[in-house]
Amino acid sequence: MLRTSGVRTLSAADVDDARALCDLDRVHNVFVAARLDEGLLGAGGVAFGLGGSPLRSMVWASANVVPVNLASEDVARYASRLRRGKRRFASLFGPADQTLALWNHLRGSFGEPMSYRPEQPLMLASRSAREKTGVTPDRRVRPARRDDLDALVPAAAAMFTEEIGYRPYVGSDAVYRAGIARLVEQGRTYVVTEGDEIVFKADVGSLASGVAQIQGVWVAPSHRGRGLAAPCMAAVADLVEQAHADTVSLYVNDYNLPALRAYLTAGFERVGTFATVIL
The missing domain is CATH 3.40.630 (Aminopeptidase)
Structure with missing residues (x-):
């Protein structure tokens, strides 16, 4: 043994x-x-x-x-x-x-895993990279508020389901909603709204030692293909640097080419590789 x-x-x-x-x-x-x-x-x-x-x-x-x-x-x-x-x-x-x-x-x-993702670029936001790409941050991006929760919960659930392959809760959404509300109360969720609709969201999922790791990035299906993600992510990087941490990171599936392009345009640069095995 x-x-x-x-x-x-x-x-x-x-x-x-x-x-x-x-x-x-x-x-x-x-x-x-x-x-x-x-x-x-x-x-x-x-x-x-x-x-x-x-x-x-x-x-x-x-x-x-x-x-x-x-x-x-x-x-x-x-x-x-x-x-x-x-x-x-x-x-x-x-x-x-x-x-x-x-x-x-x-x-x-x-x-057998539900999903095997051996190549996930780990990226850091860079102000100099944002300047080089010439991206203009979308100034509509703002911290989410309590009154966004009714729209934010289904948006977050849709993002999770697309990414992981199953819904984040069964039956009542109370526990899931409470977790989202905590992030909102901490100023760690950022959104763009049009009327009562969330068209973009991103969360600071982990925060420690001056590093903020972004997760839960989502664009409403009705707004995809319009070049929304890159300027929104540039704005998120600016806001997170101002409010939470001097280093902003994320990791992304290598096969998600639209997301990779958006992050590069938003001024994120690859610094390593993550892997995920979903069971």
Whole structure:
């Protein structure tokens, strides 16, 4: 049997060491850093680690499996620990080399994935790149308000369903709506409206260590093909830099060519590669 000695369950006492590990690469690790800052470790959030203080590596393992600083020689031990827990996960994602190595050890235990996305450009907003492309930010972009929720919830659900392949809730939307409302209250959702309709939206999904990771970017089907996304995303980058973080990032499916073109035009530049396996 493969030895898993050294891989331990992290607790709230490990938060400082876990945060220091994330800050070795604050752009790639912002998702886990944000969950730590939200106080989730030891309060419903599960993570495993190698090492004491400092930690050598870790894997966030709650609804999603997200590796942080995994060396190739550690992957099999983490995979064994994840299998032993017999938990069900929604996805694996993170830096492509670490995520795919981990998945290669886990695939026999978790069956065929719903979606396998090995090449997702990780991009950073650049003011100089925005100046070079000559994009004019769409000044209609603004932080969402509470009175946008009735239009925002179905827009967010439509985006999730298109991206993941199933609806984000079954039955009542109360829990889902509450999560969207929290982002709105934090000033982390941006929209363009025309009348009562949301025609563009984007969220700051993770925020930590001066990095804001954008997710949930969506253009209403009726407004696609009009060149709306690039100027809206340029405006989002400006607003997020002013309100939340000096570094604005996102990652995108490599096959989504319209989105890639829009982000490049909006002044985002590729700095790495993520991968996602949806289970």
